[in-house]
Amino acid sequence: MQYPAKVLIAWGEAISGNRPLRDWLMKHGYEELGMACHALHHVESSRTWLMANGHQRIMAMIRGAEGDPNAILWLQRFGFNYLADVASGADNDDEAVKRLLKANQKEWAGIALKLRFVKNQLEDDNNDVHRISPV
Numbered sequence: 001m002q003y004p005a006k007v008l009i010a011w012g013e014a015i016s017g018n019r020p021l022r023d024w025l026m027k028h029g030y031e032e033l034g035m036a037c038h039a040l041h042h043v044e045s046s047r048t049w050l051m052a053n054g055h056q057r058i059m060a061m062i063r064g065a066e067g068d069p070n071a072i073l074w075l076q077r078f079g080f081n082y083l084a085d086v087a088s089g090a091d092n093d094d095e096a097v098k099r100l101l102k103a104n105q106k107e108w109a110g111i112a113l114k115l116r117f118v119k120n121q122l123e124d125d126n127n128d129v130h131r132i133s134p135v
Helices: 005-015 019-027 031-040 044-052 056-065 069-077 081-090 094-102 106-130
Strands: none
Touching (some): 005 019, 019 031, 031 044, 031 106, 056 069, 056 081, 056 106, 069 081, 081 106, 094 106
């Protein structure tokens, strides 16, 4: 996946919740990146859209970030090694982020860390909902 550095930076901000940047991405030729923001928040229609519109690698990255080892293996098998490291980094693997930085892929390392923060927050929020409060 080749994106200009400024688009990756904008995507990172969109992942972090910047709606105007997410909307800009979607309206200016990067719809898949905007949809990925929605997919990260478990919007099924966005996940379906990514799969149906040739962006399986982005959906695999998200699934890998969510802890699906088969998604990471799929990314590696098809040569999306940076995305495999992004997914692993987003799933709290610091070594994957270090590999991205060592490969001079600082924008992708930033994406991994943005995804990690949002994914972990979503998991924490979900776990809080399922905790039973003492009476």
